[in-house]
Amino acid sequence: MTTTQVAPAPPGTGTDRPAVAVRGLVKRYGGRAVLDGLDLDVRRGECFALLGPNGAGKTTAIEILEGVRRRDAGEVLVLGEDPSLAGRGWRDRVGVVSQGEGAGQALSVRETLDHFARYHARARSTEDLLAAVGLQESAGSRVGRLSGGQRRRLAVALGVQGRPELLFLDEPTTGMDPVARRQFWELIRGLRADGTTVLLTTHYLDEAAELADRVGVVAGGRLVEVAPPEELGAALRRETTVSWLEGGARRSVRTQAPAAVLRDLLAVQAEIPGLSVTRPGLEDVYLRLVGATPTTSEGALR
Amino acid sequence: MTALHATPAEPRGLERLRWAVADAVAAAGRDVAHWRRQPAAVLVAALFPVLLLLMFTYLLGGGMVVPGGGDYRDFLVPGMLALAMVFGVEATMTAVVTDTARGITDRFRSLPMAPSAVVAGRCLADLAGSVVGLAVLLAAALAVGWRPGGLVPALAAVGLLLLLRLAFLWMGIYLGLLARDPSMVVAVQILVWPFAFLSNAFVAASSMPGWLATIAEWNPVAGTVTAVRELFGAPVGTGGGWATEHALLLAVAWPVLLTGVFAVLSVRRFQGLSR
Numbered sequence: 214m215t216t217t218q219v220a221p222a223p224p225g226t227g228t229d230r231p232a233v234a235v236r237g238l239v240k241r242y243g244g245r246a247v248l249d250g251l252d253l254d255v256r257r258g259e260c261f262a263l264l265g266p267n268g269a270g271k272t273t274a275i276e277i278l279e280g281v282r283r284r285d286a287g288e289v290l291v292l293g294e295d296p297s298l299a300g301r302g303w304r305d306r307v308g309v310v311s312q313g314e315g316a317g318q319a320l321s322v323r324e325t326l327d328h329f330a331r332y333h334a335r336a337r338s339t340e341d342l343l344a345a346v347g348l349q350e351s352a353g354s355r356v357g358r359l360s361g362g363q364r365r366r367l368a369v370a371l372g373v374q375g376r377p378e379l380l381f382l383d384e385p386t387t388g389m390d391p392v393a394r395r396q397f398w399e400l401i402r403g404l405r406a407d408g409t410t411v412l413l414t415t416h417y418l419d420e421a422a423e424l425a426d427r428v429g430v431v432a433g434g435r436l437v438e439v440a441p442p443e444e445l446g447a448a449l450r451r452e453t454t455v456s457w458l459e460g461g462a463r464r465s466v467r468t469q470a471p472a473a474v475l476r477d478l479l480a481v482q483a484e485i486p487g488l489s490v491t492r493p494g495l496e497d498v499y500l501r502l503v504g505a506t507p508t509t510s511e512g513a514l515r
Numbered sequence: 516m517t518a519l520h521a522t523p524a525e526p527r528g529l530e531r532l533r534w535a536v537a538d539a540v541a542a543a544g545r546d547v548a549h550w551r552r553q554p555a556a557v558l559v560a561a562l563f564p565v566l567l568l569l570m571f572t573y574l575l576g577g578g579m580v581v582p583g584g585g586d587y588r589d590f591l592v593p594g595m596l597a598l599a600m601v602f603g604v605e606a607t608m609t610a611v612v613t614d615t616a617r618g619i620t621d622r623f624r625s626l627p628m629a630p631s632a633v634v635a636g637r638c639l640a641d642l643a644g645s646v647v648g649l650a651v652l653l654a655a656a657l658a659v660g661w662r663p664g665g666l667v668p669a670l671a672a673v674g675l676l677l678l679l680r681l682a683f684l685w686m687g688i689y690l691g692l693l694a695r696d697p698s699m700v701v702a703v704q705i706l707v708w709p710f711a712f713l714s715n716a717f718v719a720a721s722s723m724p725g726w727l728a729t730i731a732e733w734n735p736v737a738g739t740v741t742a743v744r745e746l747f748g749a750p751v752g753t754g755g756g757w758a759t760e761h762a763l764l765l766a767v768a769w770p771v772l773l774t775g776v777f778a779v780l781s782v783r784r785f786q787g788l789s790r
Contacts, residue, residue, distance in 0.1 A: 305627035313618020319552035
């Protein structure tokens with residue numbers, strides 16, 4: 214157990230050692246490259262969200278960083294160590310919330326937390342954990358009787374039990390109801406206030422926008438873009454979609470100069486029925502980054 | 516781990532061993548806690564060999580003749596004790612498959628604990644469970660009138676039985692890591708039966724056709740069965756070959772060999788989980 218806790222660097226310096234540094238990460242399954250040269254940096258104290266479609270390699274990447282899966286090529290340093298060689302002291306500094314629940318069915322929530330506390334050098338108290346994830350009322354229930362959302366809460370509690378410096382969360386809120394998700398977000402904000410670095414994967418863009426300092430979009434085994442959520446896909450965001458009805462059918466044009474499009478339209482007609490002028494949201498940007506929506510060709514009007 | 520990667524916080528030498536033992540005991544404690552929550556399942560597993568003992572003693576035993584003479588019940592009890600150890604392969608395999616399927620194995624691998632603790636804990640818990648199972652079966656045997664020859668040989672017999680359990684425990688760990696799907700356990704549960712009957716557990720090998728007798732005599736269970744019969748002062752059945760005459764040697768050699776092979780395979784398979 215190291216006692217030298219690296220303080221989160223003031224924003225913008227970037228000179229401290231990153232919590233996670235990945236260069237050219239490659240992982241193949243039966244000749245197919247799931248990860249194909251992934252580069253990733255997570256700074257100390259930040260919350261980084263990995264976004265990407267199913268099968269993009271998010272879970273594989275996070276498992277390699279956790280040290281439970283081997284890589285085929287590339288350099289990986291997590292908290293300054295290679296996860297595939299790291300030992301007990303390193304594992305105690307890292308928290309893991311994987312997609313599986315990772316707990317037996319017959320024990321109660323409280324018994325499960327008490328049991329896993331025994332492996333950590335400085336475990337959080339079971340009562341604190343139950344309160345933090347909102348499982349006090351289910352403390353005596355067997356794990357096998359919990360709902361899907363309650364199981365995710367237990368998984369989160371087990372992940373943060375050892376007071377990790379770095380927390381990995383693989384789709385932590387899948388199956389949680391909106392109240393539980395907000396409670397989870399509060400928990401993560403509290404951990405971050407204590408200086409915990411968080412790396413999470415999620416399908417929920419609002420979650421990424423809510424929690425993450427930076428978002429990385431994974432597609433085709435690589436990181437295709439990294440930016441703060443509000444700046445993600447800056448070039449794409451400048452494109453405005455102008456949409457209107459023409460002869461009963463909806464037409465739309467994507468443009469960086471919506472005013473010009475409107476002028477052209479108004480030149481031929483006095484009224485523009487069903488007009489809407491929209492800027493892309495995070496979801497639109499994300500879908501276009503991972504190539505899930507076809508781009509309508511510009512100039513359809515002219 | 517080389518000194519290059521070791522941090523000052525990394526436990527070394529004796530300290531490391533102490534941690535590994537503590538982790539294994541903790542992991543075993545989890546299994547024991549689960550059993551305490553599921554007493555019915557534990558009871559059924561412990562009573563199944565008792566049921567077999569009663570069936571073979573009272574339903575089939577009347578028609579059984581031990582070559583060379585002797586009471587069939589006394590002949591049967593050591594066979595049933597050994598088979599109870601063999602049946603343990605299913606319990607171990609089920610536990611390992613379930614832990615893998617529920618992500619518990621992966622959780623252990625991400626926790627600050629000795630990598631050996633997962634399998635070592637499994638070993639400790641299942642051996643403890645087998646001690647309870649043996650006690651239940653021995654109590655049932657005493658209840659139907661069976662008596663061991665003496666205390667010290669009886670303890671030696673229990674030692675041989677637990678050694679056999681250890682071999683099938685490692686086989687169960689390996690099969691469990693191999694299976695990845697709880698339905699595979701059923702296949703093993705079925706295959707255990709021909710394996711059990713193709714031995715000297717229920718009848719003397721010498722009563723079988725020649726080539727079958729040889730297979731039955733060399734069955735990994737057979738050495739233990741014969742050696743335990745000798746230690747309990749039970750009839751052994753005459754007409755055995757070299758394997759029967761050197762039963763004690765085989766009762767040690769077979770389990771040691773199987774344990775070695777399946778321990779190596781299991782450790783490899785366990786390390787292969789990270790691929």
